[in-house]
Amino acid sequence: MQKHVFFSFIIFFTAALLSTTAALAQMRRPSPEVQAKMLKDSLQLSDDQTAKITDILAEAQKDQQDAMSANQGDRQAMRSAMMGIMKNTDKKITTLLSTEQAQKFESMQKNRREHMMRQRQAKQDSTK
Numbered sequence: 001m002q003k004h005v006f007f008s009f010i011i012f013f014t015a016a017l018l019s020t021t022a023a024l025a026q027m028r029r030p031s032p033e034v035q036a037k038m039l040k041d042s043l044q045l046s047d048d049q050t051a052k053i054t055d056i057l058a059e060a061q062k063d064q065q066d067a068m069s070a071n072q073g074d075r076q077a078m079r080s081a082m083m084g085i086m087k088n089t090d091k092k093i094t095t096l097l098s099t100e101q102a103q104k105f106e107s108m109q110k111n112r113r114e115h116m117m118r119q120r121q122a123k124q125d126s127t128k
Helices: 002-028 032-043 047-070 075-095 099-126
Strands: none
Touching (some): 032 047, 032 099, 047 075
């Protein structure tokens, strides 16, 4: 009887941990629809551009999930895969934009990269 209770607890704990991990992963990055809406507001995108960008972002999200699954435990390989996916996604989005929108998008991306570098540096500094 105690074994049954123990195994039930282990199964429950594992299920709770997996659902929490999935929820945290989704909280880190907004859905493709939300990301596209933010870009629509920032870049004054047309409805057609927004729909195409939503599809691009959804594909990127799937590619990122696949990369995480394929590279579990290998942080360098995962980082490399993620950087490639981000560059490819940005390139696809840029092809849909007008010159003015593309310039503003590049500025936004530059700010994003700088923010990521500052976060990475702060994390490294806090572990010293």
